[in-house]
């Protein structure tokens with residue numbers, strides 16, 4: 001089954017509203033503060049910049065930000081907020097595309113490394129981050145821990161969200177380390193809107209190995225942007241990799 005492009009103009013136009021909780025100051029504040037500190041006065045590159053949810057407040061904090069983004073529809077939404085001189089964006093795949101110059105920080109948030117559907121592409125993404133960094137620069141990822149503990153033997157689907165007007169369902173292909181997220185949105189009538197996205201989930205330890213292949217060392221892993229300890233119960237992590245000098 002081939003899924004339609006989840007990042008088309010319909011999704012792009014709705015993104016900021018549908019994901020409004022992710023724009024809340026309580027979510028963005030600690031994240032942007034941490035990224036600004038990690039940039040250490042240098043330039044930042046966001047892989048998969050989207051509509052600028054993170055890049056715009058980071059730029060407003062005084063960090064020069066460039067983006068790489070595959071979806072021109074998402075870039076169009078970004079361009080409704082800031083121009084190309086303020087936040088330049090290269091259209092392309094974060095596993096292969098190049099942005100001019102060197103950066104002190106490359107970051108990839110909101111689970112987006114999983115949008116690369118093979119291990120090979122995910123490793124290429126690490127190598128691409130390394131190519132863009134100055135010596136000692138950092139690659140920072142924000143990523144959920146795979147939710148497999150919720151999957152009893154013989155079951156391949158898990159409801160990950162159940163809210164008024166919205167159900168989120170993940171269906172797993174365990175053999176190939178893939179998951180499809182189904183987002184059902186509906187009102188009081190019989191119509192529902194379905195958005196599906198395919199992902200390759202990754203364990204933190206596999207991420208560390210990919211990082212090592214690209215010349216990085218794990219500097220820190222925490223459960224959130226404020227630095228809470230990462231434990232066996234953590235649902236996601238912020239992993240900071242440093243390029244060997």
Ligand SMILES: C[S@@+](CC[C@H](N)C(=O)[O-])C[C@H]1O[C@@H](n2cnc3c(N)ncnc32)[C@H](O)[C@@H]1O
Pocket residue numbers: 007047048049050051052053054068069070071074092093094095109110112115116
């Ligand atoms: C969940 S959104 C995150 C956007 C933004 N980083 C944020 O945190 O709001 C995922 C974004 O990744 C982009 N994307 C997916 N695969 C990509 C790839 N291979 N290269 C570059 N961008 C990609 C999508 O077009 C979309 O804009």
